[in-house]
Amino acid sequence: MESNRQPVIILVRPQMGENIGAAARAMLNFGLTEMRLVEPRDGWPNPRAVAMASGAAGKVLDSARVYPTLALAMEGVDYAFATTARGRELTKPVFTPATAMEKARGHDGRSAIIFGPERAGLENEDVARANAIVTVPVNPDFPSLNLAQAVLLMGYEWGREQLPTAPQPIGRRPAGEVAADRIEIEKLGDHYEEKLGDAGFFFPETKGPAMRLNLRNMWSRLDLTRGDIQVLHGILRQLTRR
Amino acid sequence: MESNRQPVIILVRPQMGENIGAAARAMLNFGLTEMRLVEPRDGWPNPRAVAMASGAAGKVLDSARVYPTLALAMEGVDYAFATTARGRELTKPVFTPATAMEKARGHDGRSAIIFGPERAGLENEDVARANAIVTVPVNPDFPSLNLAQAVLLMGYEWGREQLPTAPQPIGRRPAGEVAADRIEIEKLGDHYEEKLGDAGFFFPETKGPAMRLNLRNMWSRLDLTRGDIQVLHGILRQLTRR
Numbered sequence: 001m002e003s004n005r006q007p008v009i010i011l012v013r014p015q016m017g018e019n020i021g022a023a024a025r026a027m028l029n030f031g032l033t034e035m036r037l038v039e040p041r042d043g044w045p046n047p048r049a050v051a052m053a054s055g056a057a058g059k060v061l062d063s064a065r066v067y068p069t070l071a072l073a074m075e076g077v078d079y080a081f082a083t084t085a086r087g088r089e090l091t092k093p094v095f096t097p098a099t100a101m102e103k104a105r106g107h108d109g110r111s112a113i114i115f116g117p118e119r120a121g122l123e124n125e126d127v128a129r130a131n132a133i134v135t136v137p138v139n140p141d142f143p144s145l146n147l148a149q150a151v152l153l154m155g156y157e158w159g160r161e162q163l164p165t166a167p168q169p170i171g172r173r174p175a176g177e178v179a180a181d182r183i184e185i186e187k188l189g190d191h192y193e194e195k196l197g198d199a200g201f202f203f204p205e206t207k208g209p210a211m212r213l214n215l216r217n218m219w220s221r222l223d224l225t226r227g228d229i230q231v232l233h234g235i236l237r238q239l240t241r242r
Numbered sequence: 243m244e245s246n247r248q249p250v251i252i253l254v255r256p257q258m259g260e261n262i263g264a265a266a267r268a269m270l271n272f273g274l275t276e277m278r279l280v281e282p283r284d285g286w287p288n289p290r291a292v293a294m295a296s297g298a299a300g301k302v303l304d305s306a307r308v309y310p311t312l313a314l315a316m317e318g319v320d321y322a323f324a325t326t327a328r329g330r331e332l333t334k335p336v337f338t339p340a341t342a343m344e345k346a347r348g349h350d351g352r353s354a355i356i357f358g359p360e361r362a363g364l365e366n367e368d369v370a371r372a373n374a375i376v377t378v379p380v381n382p383d384f385p386s387l388n389l390a391q392a393v394l395l396m397g398y399e400w401g402r403e404q405l406p407t408a409p410q411p412i413g414r415r416p417a418g419e420v421a422a423d424r425i426e427i428e429k430l431g432d433h434y435e436e437k438l439g440d441a442g443f444f445f446p447e448t449k450g451p452a453m454r455l456n457l458r459n460m461w462s463r464l465d466l467t468r469g470d471i472q473v474l475h476g477i478l479r480q481l482t483r484r
Binding site for chain 1: 252267270271272273297298299318333338340378379380381384385386387391394395397398399401402434435438441442443456457460464465469470471473476478481482483
């Protein structure tokens with residue numbers, strides 16, 4: 001079922017309620033709504049988590065389910081990624097967030113992303129229960145992602161091909177703006193060349209042809225919109241009116 | 243120079259010291275080290291920022307420079323992305339973080355990513371000074387990214403392909419031409435605004451502010467070279483000399 005395809009977020013032995021709340025917010029930013037908790041340190045529900053996850057993110061917490069073990073929390077999940085910063089001695093495929101979420105999107109069943117406790121991260125015992133490892137490529141001299149940030153990056157990668165994305169710019173022209181056609185560019189060039197000629201701009205005369213060519217080339221290169229053309233004609237008209 | 247290619251992170255009127263510290267951490271996670279601050283609300287240095295950015299991230303704060311305006315903070319920058327969640331009436335290309343950082347990686351000069359204050363985000367006045375907009379695709383029903391998270395996602399996209407990729411040609415600027423930096427663009431905008439003001443261009447008065455903003459935005463968007471800047475100053479000088 002389509003609705004089953006979003007990955008489940010499993011937080012294993014999370015410590016601070018604030019971090020659970022922040023993780024819920026990060027999930028919802030990218031449309032993820034199913035959270036599962038394994039042995040949260042301070043019990044459940046947790047008022048600090050609720051305080052952090054205001055508004056709609058509160059609903060993610062309301063529907064979160066709590067499990068005594070990771071194995072039980074993987075109910076219904078058939079492909080699980082364990083997030084970990086360190087290399088592991090375990091023989092396991094290692095994905096980047098991008099390749100992991102690409103895999104999750106292409107997966108027919110239910111996938112999960114497992115996050116460890118804030119201080120220590122996942123134990124080998126936990127990682128051994130996942131199909132694969134996912135590691136965020138960070139600066140090796142400062143690999144300090146917190147729990148909510150790790151959730152955010154996975155959510156971002158999950159959402160990157162689902163959410164409405166900004167239209168791709170063609171050249172430098174913004175979507176919705178109409179490019180000037182070549183005739184309009186030509187006329188703009190004519191207009192400037194004429195008025196600048198009258199004003200003595202192309203001086204000395206020996207340099208005139210190169211200056212004209214250069215100017216012509218500039219107008220052609222700037223990927224002007226129709227609006228720009230009007231503004232540039234308007235500027236010239238205003239400056240040369242007597 | 244290779245070392246010059248990392249984008250500068252510019253925080254405009256940041257409010258909470260904690261958020262500046264968290265942004266420094268997010269930057270360093272992905273190897274970004276140059277932060278610039280425009281009018282930080284609580285002055286600078288800020289002990290709360292320092293408390294948040296422990297260890298190596300403290301060095302990012304130590305070397306952060308403070309500027310009185312965004313225009314001045316763009317010193318040496320020749321391509322700037324403005325991060326904004328809302329659609330804008332400004333005519334400007336819109337990138338996703340992925341396409342923006344792909345562009346930044348392929349860019350020969352210095353790029354910058356501009357972030358607004360926590361509550362309100364960037365003003366149109368700020369956005370008008372950037373070449374392009376970058377928007378994170380988030381859940382439209384819960385688009386609640388905080389400042390450090392926005393920085394984190396941009397850093398993540400910057401870092402994701404440190405492996406050699408085919409360089410993207412940037413803009414339409416010809417090989418061998420030097421991009422104008424943002425200060426040069428700013429001065430060009432000032433020059434035109436002044437002379438066009440004298441000539442009565444911004445008429446009627448009620449439309450003046452929108453016309454000025456639109457013009458400012460046009461100069462920022464055109465990927466002008468140093469040569470273009472000289473030509474455009476020269477045109478204006480010639481047309482307004484008596």
